[in-house]
Amino acid sequence: MEIVILVVVIALVAVGLISGLVVGSRKKKKLPPEAPSSTPTLTAPPAEPHVGDEAEAPRDEPRRTIEEVGLPDGTETPVAVEAAPPAPAIEIPEPSAGRLIRLRARLARSQNSLGKGLLTLLSREHLDEETWEEIEETLLIADVGVAPTQELVERLRERVRVLGTRTPEELRALLKEELVHLLGTDFDRAVKTESGLDTPAVVMVVGVNGTGKTTTTGKLARVLIADGRSVVLGAADTFRAAAADQLQTWGERVGARTVRGPEGGDPASIAFDAVKEGIAEGADVVLIDTAGRLHTKTGLMDELGKVKRVVEKHGPLDEVLLVLDATTGQNGLVQARVFAEVVDITGIVLTKLDGTAKGGIVIAVQRELGVPVKLVGLGEGADDLAPFEPEAFVTALIGD
Template structure:
């Protein structure tokens, strides 16, 4: 033991001790590193929630959407009739009272006549005055051809008659405007029962067409209300099957006036099928008038023409279509005129309903749409109320514009 201690205390012993310590430390470090490497190379245990890998699946075939049931202009599906119910039914306002109130509303909205009369009554009309008149007429959506015609007539008569009397000027303006509106056009709704060879009553049919948003469905309901007030029995057909709210809206109107609604049992059904069912139901019940509301989608002109044409053909397999009423928003102006042209080509329009005519700054659309289509304005709407629909009277319209 003494010898070992003596060796460790000598320089040689100290050197040996240091070497041993370094060797031991190196072995420890090598062992630690090897253990870590072994753990890294070991496979990770699979988590219980992981599903085993599956072989790739072949792509599924795309399934085309189920097409709407086609009507080959033969026998469509049986109808779904929404009953008006036994609740309280609103009594429509009488026709004379409604027309009187609508005249008063239209008269209170006029601004065109006031501007024109103010200019025409000036002592000496200059070029700037005539430009002001022309601008006023164009802003009223009278259209360029009608404006040029009216301007020529006014220039001639003011020059020949040489009057500045307000009453005389008003009379000149009234006569020229009335000539443009054309009171000779047939504005009656022709709703006599359709002729038939059997004993059944064949109802008159009204096809409502127009762009969504113009008040078409509401107008169909209001028209039903007008006809009920005149003592006619009415049935509504909800052929706008692409807008679920349209059928619900029509059913609401039906409940208000005690009129049933024929509607599809699902959204996206064939509109022609609903129209066919509505007319057939009306004939079986002995209904006087069937009003069919249609979709107003304008994705493509061709699709619109095809759809409306099919609806009309299917109806006419049972009865002739009595009226095709085009519903236009009077405030859309010349844009409304472009819409009218498209629908006039898609269906044989027999009359126009102008809604929102309580702002006569756009009242000139009455003249321009009639001149372009050769079709009369038959009904006008002047508000949101249930009785704010009335036959169009050219004299009342002109008198309201010029403030008489």
């Protein structure tokens, strides 16, 4: 009996203890929140993964099938495409016929001292020995050359003595006639643009540095195109960085294609390719611009001979034009002699003739090489390269 009572007491005590714990936990109050601190709490950034860390296990996400992927409906905003720059307009050069006559005033201004000086001396009342010496000196200063000057003075003295020419009009006519005779009227001054074969005429332009060869080549293309010829340009000047770009710009202005190669490339190879392209296109003329050569550098001059030989594998060269700066005077004759030894010069181009009073270089260089002056440059304009006409040139010297 006592044992039963003891078990009942122990059970009641146990139930009481359990009830107290439950009630205590329910009566426990939550702590009030802490007042915010003036110092912000810094949150550390997530740690960067390091080499060797395992990647996160891929999560299962729903994937769309091909059938569920929608195609563009054509309503998207089109992406703006930058328009290509318009091609440069093709220029139509003015006809070359009569161009020197139109530029006569520009030539006359630079040569005024020569023509007026000669007429003033010839108009003296007494043409004594001293006067004839002054006439001779005037011609030499104008770079006519010693032999042509002596020839001209002798002919003038004889005609004045025999004819008794004294009036200004008669003296002007006499001087004009003798100067035209000295320049020569029997030269063929036309630039050859017909090869006589099924291939284009090939014109090579040579000269020393600084004479304006590339510009002259571009202007010559304009002259030929103005006369109805189709032209291909060969940029065989690979030593001057801007030469090919410059020539190509000249060509684009008149619709002539330029064949070029890498900077520092083989000039002979480019010249060969230019003629090849000219044949393929059926062009009338191929103009080859060569690098400027110092006439004192044997190696460079030999290379010019190589260009000539390579080009002639297609056929003979029809023209080799030597570009001379008229302002260099007698030094230009030294250059002319050396170039003539390397390549067969067939014509002369005198540039900057409007910027010098030494127009007599036209007579001197023809006498030196035995080849005609075919073109003259009379300014910086694109159409200031003109076919040389002796009568128009002399008229510009001494006036009408």
